[in-house]
Amino acid sequence: MAGTGPTPTSDHHPDELVTSITNRLKQLSAASADCSIYTVPDKLRRGNEEAYTPRVVAIGPYHRDNKSLKPMEDQKLRYLQSFLQYNGRCGLEDYIKRIKSREDQVRKCYNKPIVLDSDEFAQMMLLDGIFAIQLFLMQWNYKWRPSRDPIFGKPWMINDVRRDMWLLENQIPFFAVQELFEMAYGSHQKHTPGLLELAYGFLRPAIKIEKPPEGLLESEVKHFLDAIRLSYLPSVRKAPYESHEEFKFIPSATELAAAGVKLTRGKSQCLLDIKFKNGALEIPCLRLYHSTESYFRNIIAFEQCYYRDDSYLIDYMAFMDHLINTPGDAKLLIGEGIIENWLGNEDAATRLLNAFCNDTYMWTRNAYFHDLRHELVAHCRRPWNEWKATFKRKHCSSPLAVLSVTAGVVLLLLTIAQTVCSFLSLK
Structure with missing residues (x-):
């Protein structure tokens, strides 16, 4: 049937096509x-x-x-x-x-x-x-x-x-x-x-x-x-993490505080110098200006394109993104001096930090904060830490509350001592 076969020109100029594809x-x-x-x-x-x-x-x-x-x-x-x-x-x-x-x-x-x-x-x-x-x-x-x-x-x-x-x-x-x-x-x-x-x-x-x-x-x-x-970047850089285990999402700032983690402003000039020791999370100050969004977005875009195995700033922003989920989280970090906010209010700071890693792929093997994430998650999963934090918050939030708890403990000890003495006198 006419029109069903290949056209006569289909095999023309193969050399030109090879050259074009090669170039x-x-x-x-x-x-x-x-x-x-x-x-x-x-x-x-x-x-x-x-x-x-x-x-x-x-x-x-x-x-x-x-x-x-x-x-x-x-x-x-x-x-x-x-x-x-x-x-x-x-x-x-x-x-x-x-x-x-x-x-x-x-x-x-x-x-x-x-x-x-x-x-x-x-x-x-x-x-x-x-x-x-x-x-x-x-x-x-x-x-x-x-x-x-x-x-x-x-x-x-x-x-x-x-x-x-x-x-x-x-x-x-x-x-x-x-x-x-x-x-x-x-x-x-x-x-x-x-x-x-x-x-x-x-x-x-x-x-x-x-x-x-x-x-x-x-x-x-x-x-x-x-x-x-x-x-x-830190002066000492970590090798890529070789494990392919699940990426750990850290609790938010308010959740960490509820679990007894003390959030403090670090003295280091390096943003990535975040430390967790003896229940205290030390975070260097992050200053948020109106120009901050542009240069961090461009650094993140550059790391996404070029630095696959050591994308430090992407990991840092992912860490801060997970730390700040609500304006309440931002307010807590601003109050501790961890964030210096020149954007006007907590809502603006929250929106900015939550936007940096949108549509950005996070490679788990190059996570600079891998060990830190695991330590924070493990700390928050221990019931004792949450109970201790709840006790401090409810009963030790002011000098009067501390005095009341102390008096209660003394009274309890005196009662126990009196009971023991009474028991011994009956013998």
């Missing part, structure tokens, strides 16, 4: 090996689109076509001009050659192909890299700032630029910026801090760290968001 496979393997800069997964983006989107400046390729960010492109050129005037050691041609020499390596850092020719790509990387360096230097030394600088001269603008610099989709590889910086400020500029120290100095007002983590090498840093993440 696509090559692109996939290259991206999976070196990729560290991602577009945010849709399931995370739906939680808060604005938290992942730049407001005033595009860094890298993903948002460069956003028309609302175009005005900052002229400022990048001004910073480049200032950079070249101050640094006579290398010329514009030298910087372009260096960027082009690393083009393939830089392109592989992105999880999507960059549709720019070599010249366009090199120009983007040069302008964005120099823009970052100039920002860091002007934050470090105010004398470097031009009069009426449109960024540092407006508090709201510098805050928005700083925020845009930590977005996952707004990153460029750290090594590319580092090479530009070394060309301009190598060993001959002994009084200028290193790029990583300058980066932390620029980001410090937002991430509230006193100094860069000890022992951190610039070669470890993938990009500026990764530098922020590394600032939160």
Whole structure:
């Protein structure tokens, strides 16, 4: 019957198809090996689109076509001009050659192909890299700032630029910026801090760290968001937990208190330095600002894409999420100084902490707080701990109550003593 067989053209051009598929496979393997800069997964983006989107400046390729960010492109050129005037050691041609020499390596850092020719790509990387360096230097030394600088001269603008610099989709590889910086400020500029120290100095007002983590090498840093993440990690890191047992959900703050756990504010500057000892749960202070949601969401998205076996911040936020189920839990932690809340009320703090891990997959084998979870659950399951806590709450909540209990105990002991004496006198 006519029309039932294969069309005569179905076997045409097999070589072209083989070549096309082979090229696509090559692109996939290259991206999976070196990729560290991602577009945010849709399931995370739906939680808060604005938290992942730049407001005033595009860094890298993903948002460069956003028309609302175009005005900052002229400022990048001004910073480049200032950079070249101050640094006579290398010329514009030298910087372009260096960027082009690393083009393939830089392109592989992105999880999507960059549709720019070599010249366009090199120009983007040069302008964005120099823009970052100039920002860091002007934050470090105010004398470097031009009069009426449109960024540092407006508090709201510098805050928005700083925020845009930590977005996952707004990153460029750290090594590319580092090479530009070394060309301009190598060993001959002994009084200028290193790029990583300058980066932390620029980001410090937002991430509230006193100094860069000890022992951190610039070669470890993938990009500026990764530098922020590394600032939160403990100095001693745990190996992934090899067991695949059930993930433990800890009781909430009020449930822990009801079971006799004393919640206290820890002195450590490391958020992950949470300790449980002798019935006391010590938790370092977590400060909640209006910018907190954006940078934690971006760190979590980065860990979800890149750090499968050591996603420390995801585990930390899951721990805090389970600790705070209601505004009452948040109020308890705020009262103890464990949470410093600048969001207005307990409801806002609760909603924020409960939203971080929505649609985020938690790998049980990389749970940093695995042992801590088990200890807390085991403590709350012991009836003696709950009874002791209930007794303290009902009978030892005030000096008068303690006095009453003490008097009752003394009276009971006197009664027992009198009974024993009476019994002995009958013999």
